[in-house]
Amino acid sequence: MYAVPDASPTPADPRGRIVAVVVTFDRLALLQRLLPVLLAEPRVAEVLVVDNASTDGTGAWLAGLGEPRVLSRTSAENTGGAGGFHDGMAWALERDADLIWLMDDDAVPLPGCLDLLLERDDLDFWGPAVVAEQDPQRRLCFPIRLPGRTRVVHDLADVEAAAVDGLIPGVVIPFNGVLVTRDLVERIGFPRAEFFIWGDDVEYLWRAERAGARIATVVAARFSNPATDDLGTPMMFGRTTYNHTPSELKHYCMARNNTVNLRTYRGAVFVLAFWVKTLWFYAFTRPRPARIATSARAALAGLRGDFTGHRRYLR
Incomplete structure (x- = not known):
């Protein structure tokens, strides 16, 4: 059941206008789980939902939502996560976003996630530790290779032990609860829509690296995402x-x-x-x-x- 939380955005956040972008496709129940969490964040000015031509009633549900902080667009065809984030980020700039908060429909920011991310004012492209929904206290959703190491890690404890000033520099899981500044997007552009899925996030990260972006994972901030045992x-x-x-x-x-x-x-x-x-x-x-x-x-x-x-x- 969808319920709009009793929360309203602050008139002016010191970090500027924060806009969340959600890409969804045929997962209405998960979208209905996510939106109340985002609307409970008073620092989020708007939530832009890019519906990738869903066939499960998502478009009709969004059209009848009646929540002024949620805007939605339904694509004529499924353009994948790459196309969705390409269009969503362009839309966020049109809506005067200073910071864009990116995510898929199946993930959920855990309590305090956004506030912990916003404590950092020295980064351009940064995000939370993405933990497995099935075991959020111990397991990462996506295995990562820590800086200067060859071993891929799957455990949250390994990331916590490697943190420097609460960060893992140079590492982020793109489009999973990440924040990106308007300045960086204007410098490097949008994700490559033609990639459709898988690899568009890595390409955007490497493009940001090449542009000299300040990138990091904020270990204390947590973002829950369903995990699969096949990765890594x-x-x-x-x-x-x-x-x-x-x-x-x-x-x-x-x-x-x-x-x-x-x-x-x-x-x-x-x-x-x-x-x-x-x-x-x-x-x-x-x-x-x-x-x-x-x-x-x-x-x-x-x-x-x-x-x-x-x-x-x-x-």
């Missing part, structure tokens, strides 16, 4: 990990977009290493010859600059 699957006798997904759509986009990102920001050696890992994973770790063929098609499409191939997997 160990391979090569535990020496590294691979982001496996059972979804053909997600894998195709990941293989294509990761090829593009690595070639653009890291170089040919990293592209080759990614291809070797993909071949090894689906030949030995989880043998699936058909997935190797899909990976090859996606990687070649990325090298050609063809961002249409994922459409065959849409339903």
Whole structure:
């Protein structure tokens, strides 16, 4: 049941106008869970919801909501998270946002998250520790590689132990409760809409790095997101990990977009290493010859600059 909290925005926040952007697709119940949490934040001036052509009644529900702090747009077609955040961030600038708070529909900021993030005034692109909804006190939702280390960590305790002045510098999980300044968006632009899903967030992070953005995770701030055991699957006798997904759509986009990102920001050696890992994973770790063929098609499409191939997997 959706209920509007008894909260109203402050007339003028010292950090400027804060606008939340939510991208949603066919998860009305989760959106109905998230919106009251955002509306209970008095520092959020508006919540902009980008509905990616949902078919579950989301558009009609949003149209009849009648909450002045919530604005919504329903896309003519599903443009994926990449297209949704591209359009949502552009919309936020049109709405005079000074800070944009980005998130998907299935996540929830935990109490105090935004206030803890806003305590930092020395960052351009920063976010909370993203914890697994199933075990928020101990487990990260997305495994991360800490600065200066080769090991990927999954436990919140490892992140807390590595924090410097409450931060993990240079590390953030993009589009999961992150804040980005208007100045940075105006300098580097919007996410690449053609990526559709998987890799658009990494590309935006690496683009921000290249532009000299100040990036960090605020460890005390927490953001809950449903976790999957497939991310960070160990391979090569535990020496590294691979982001496996059972979804053909997600894998195709990941293989294509990761090829593009690595070639653009890291170089040919990293592209080759990614291809070797993909071949090894689906030949030995989880043998699936058909997935190797899909990976090859996606990687070649990325090298050609063809961002249409994922459409065959849409339903």
